[in-house]
Amino acid sequence: MSLSRRTILLSGAAIGAAGAVTGLPAAAGAAAGRPLAYPFTLGVASGDPDHEGFVLWTRLAPQPLAEDGLGGMPDRDVPVHWELAADERFRHVVRRGIAVARARSAHSVHVELAGLLAGREYFYRFRAELHVSPTGRTRTAPAPWTMPAALAMGFASCSQYEHGYFTAYRRLAETEPELILHLGDYQYEYAPDTYNVPGGNPRDHEGPETRTLANYRQRHAQYKTDPDLQAAHAVAPWAVVFDDHEVENNWADEVPEAPDPEFPARRAAAFQAYYENMPLRRTSIPRGIDMQLYRRVRWGRLATFHMLDTRQYRDDQACGDGYRDCAAASDPARSITGAAQEAWLLDGFRRSDAQWDILGQQVFFAQRDNNSGPLTVTSMDAWDGYVASRDRITRGWLAAGVRNPVVLTGDVHAHWASDLKLDYADPTSRTVGTELVCSSITSTGDGADSASGSHPWFAFNPHLRFQNNLRGYVRTTITPGQLTADFDVLPYVSRPDAPAYTRASFVIEDRVPGLHQTADNPLPSALRGGAPSVDPGQQTVDQETVRP
Numbered sequence: 001m002s003l004s005r006r007t008i009l010l011s012g013a014a015i016g017a018a019g020a021v022t023g024l025p026a027a028a029g030a031a032a033g034r035p036l037a038y039p040f041t042l043g044v045a046s047g048d049p050d051h052e053g054f055v056l057w058t059r060l061a062p063q064p065l066a067e068d069g070l071g072g073m074p075d076r077d078v079p080v081h082w083e084l085a086a087d088e089r090f091r092h093v094v095r096r097g098i099a100v101a102r103a104r105s106a107h108s109v110h111v112e113l114a115g116l117l118a119g120r121e122y123f124y125r126f127r128a129e130l131h132v133s134p135t136g137r138t139r140t141a142p143a144p145w146t147m148p149a150a151l152a153m154g155f156a157s158c159s160q161y162e163h164g165y166f167t168a169y170r171r172l173a174e175t176e177p178e179l180i181l182h183l184g185d186y187q188y189e190y191a192p193d194t195y196n197v198p199g200g201n202p203r204d205h206e207g208p209e210t211r212t213l214a215n216y217r218q219r220h221a222q223y224k225t226d227p228d229l230q231a232a233h234a235v236a237p238w239a240v241v242f243d244d245h246e247v248e249n250n251w252a253d254e255v256p257e258a259p260d261p262e263f264p265a266r267r268a269a270a271f272q273a274y275y276e277n278m279p280l281r282r283t284s285i286p287r288g289i290d291m292q293l294y295r296r297v298r299w300g301r302l303a304t305f306h307m308l309d310t311r312q313y314r315d316d317q318a319c320g321d322g323y324r325d326c327a328a329a330s331d332p333a334r335s336i337t338g339a340a341q342e343a344w345l346l347d348g349f350r351r352s353d354a355q356w357d358i359l360g361q362q363v364f365f366a367q368r369d370n371n372s373g374p375l376t377v378t379s380m381d382a383w384d385g386y387v388a389s390r391d392r393i394t395r396g397w398l399a400a401g402v403r404n405p406v407v408l409t410g411d412v413h414a415h416w417a418s419d420l421k422l423d424y425a426d427p428t429s430r431t432v433g434t435e436l437v438c439s440s441i442t443s444t445g446d447g448a449d450s451a452s453g454s455h456p457w458f459a460f461n462p463h464l465r466f467q468n469n470l471r472g473y474v475r476t477t478i479t480p481g482q483l484t485a486d487f488d489v490l491p492y493v494s495r496p497d498a499p500a501y502t503r504a505s506f507v508i509e510d511r512v513p514g515l516h517q518t519a520d521n522p523l524p525s526a527l528r529g530g531a532p533s534v535d536p537g538q539q540t541v542d543q544e545t546v547r548p
């Protein structure tokens with residue numbers, strides 16, 4: 001323990017009184033074993049806000065990279081004091097308590113709070129024995145009956161640790177969003193040196209391909225040690241959904257990528273570690289191979305976020321996966337959501353009184369044909385592989401009179417923006433919604449800038465409006481009258497500390513589905529930093545289908 005840490009504790013600024021521990025059963029107290037080394041190496045997080053609370057998260061791991069996934073923790077439960085304040089210096093503490101970091105949950109802590117004031121900013125921190133965590137900032141959503149003037153939020157996906165530095169997470173944190181959505185591929189399952197970017201991976205995974213609970217716990221811990229990721233978690237509440245790589249590439253319900261009798265156990269292990277390492281409510285505690293991930297986050301009457309799970313209940317990819325011209329993809333019996341989630345979503349559309357109904361989800365929603373000829377060749381892993389599912393959801397929001405439907409997406413490792421159509425085969429059919437797709441935080445490496453509108457697929461997909469193959473995230477500012485989307489990019493991720501740059505901006509007006517571009521800013525040469533100035537492959541199919 002450092003002198004400064006002790007000084008902080010003795011000055012009374014640390015959480016709780018030392019005597020509070022004595023109220024605990026002796027077996028759970030600090031006296032039961034050797035003192036812990038500093039355990040807050042994974043940072044802190046909060047998530048799933050509603051108008052009266054949220055989840056506070058941390059996990060104790062003095063040796064985060066330990067091969068057994070247990071973070072160097074002793075095999076005993078450890079009391080963790082938590083404290084919630086109205087101010088960053090904890091002068092006005094509004095709640096405090098003790099949670100138990102259980103050995104059987106890899107010493108993760110989930111504190112689910114209710115009864116707080118709506119629409120307020122809060123600060124939180126934890127203490128275990130004499131160690132104090134970093135401070136996190138979070139907030140409650142506005143009251144359900146109110147119309148907030150604005151929500152500044154951001155969304156991100158696809159952070160392959162090996163493919164680069166997580167600078168994009170830090171740049172997103174620096175914009176101080178009120179809410180962050182993570183739309184999947186938060187981590188990747190691969191062994192070191194099996195998924196490589198051109199020029200080589202600047203960082204390596206620890207441990208083998210993740211298959212066991214120990215593997216997934218270790219991998220989550222490695223990701224969470226990243227200071228840029230910790231900064232993004234500490235700045236705002238997150239709402240997370242997994243995609244495929246938190247388990248395995250392109251899994252579909254109980255069907256793995258390649259035949260594997262052990263897949264149910266692998267999926268259960270991945271879900272358990274995902275829950276342990278994310279600020280999720282207790283409703284998402286996994287039960288065997290099942291985990292409740294789809295849910296809603298409401299932001300007053302301004303926005304309702306319908307967070308979807310398009311992996312756990314989907315039919316297997318049609319025509320053997322990949323990019324195909326596949327009639328079976330349009331089979332009305334096929335579903336990417338499963339029947340129960342589809343009914344839940346359509347019911348949510350009917351009940352919604354939100355100004356903006358936003359789908360936070362994993363894979364490309366609009367049709368994206370890569371064939372310039374008469375074939376329609378699309379990704380069987382995206383909504384294109386589940387055409388009737390997409391049709392039912394789209395017609396469902398139209399039938400319900402959803403005022404402003406917007407789909408937010410990750411997965412494809414490039415920024416895209418699209419008008420959504422009732423009939424993609426007819427370019428004159430009406431625009432019925434809008435899709436915003438964020439690039440990856442790091443996946444596929446540096447990438448390159450390209451002229452807006454130059455992507456070859458635009459010629460035969462006129463509803464696609466924007467694409468950029470640099471890494472980044474999307475910031476959205478939502479007001480009752482419009483939604484503004486800023487597509488931020490980084491000139492490189494192969495080295496740390498890149499600046500962020502707003503590459504393009506779009507506006508969606510209230511009751512007017514579709515995109516209006518308000519800014520188009522080619523990357524200045526001074527920011528390119530050695531990355532090629534023009535994308536030589538223009539985000540080729542190959543690049544995307546390998547393992548997005």
Ligand SMILES: [Fe+2]
Nearest residue numbers: 158185411548
């Ligand atoms: Fe990905």
